[in-house]
Amino acid sequence: MLKPTKILVPTDFSEYSDKALKQGIDIARQYNAQVYLLHVIPVELAHVVVDYAIPIEAIETFEKQQTELALENMKTQLAKFPEARGVEVFMDIGRGIAYDEILEEEERKGIDLIVIASLGRTGLAKYFIGSVARNVLIHAICPVLLTK
């Protein structure tokens, strides 16, 4: 537990998550750990299919594009931090409820530290902790570093 080996950094590509990623990379360099970068796409689309009778294929194509775009965004975000070059970084795109997917990834990958920003894109004010971070803080099994 004390020396992190697998660090999970959830990202929504916001400037807040930039900070968490920088912190995550920094710790990874210090401890020679791996970084798991995760973005979760919300699953609101599933409802559209039912509500507006949109063909499944169209949705599938759209979702594929979404995933590709998310991966692009992730690479762009990671490229902001040249110090990550020596660090082993895994990129993952999830789909579902953000905190749920983050916690699943924690378990699946045997994560021993989560670095998460207190706010993401949907955050309102600096003195709040966003709902995703809050739920991760509550339910994570491993230590969580909350960046400000």
Add this chain to the structure above:
Amino acid sequence: MLKPTKILVPTDFSRFSVIAYRQAIDIAEQYGAEVHVLHVVEEKVRISIYEYDMADKEISPGSIKRFEGRMRKEAEGRMIKFMNRHPPGDKVKVVSHVVKGTPVTDILQFQKDKSIDLIVISSLGHGALAEYFIGSVARNVLKGATCPVLLTKS
């Protein structure tokens, strides 16, 4: 911010806060940082005197002071015991502090006054009910701190 230089560990001497303390020592070793262990003696005596309207002649300000002094002494004794039981080793500089006040307010104040750049706090202390909660002190420190906070789990 990225490399911690001054790490704050608030403790209520519970077994949960030992986990946070160990984690902090470990990080301090890695980064060459110093560790500040802080215990806040709650000002409960004064509050309960007002709450129960006991502020009459029977309880003199002097006796309150004496009582508070005893609480502080006791807390300082526990801090020494805590440090003896969990020696940090000679690689890390550890400073202990006992102050009087309200835990959240004083932890946050301490962070600002001493330019703390990382707080390590356990998700639970003495007051918590179940292991899947985050105690109110940790929750409010997470919310109010201006530096990163590492929340350790039991």
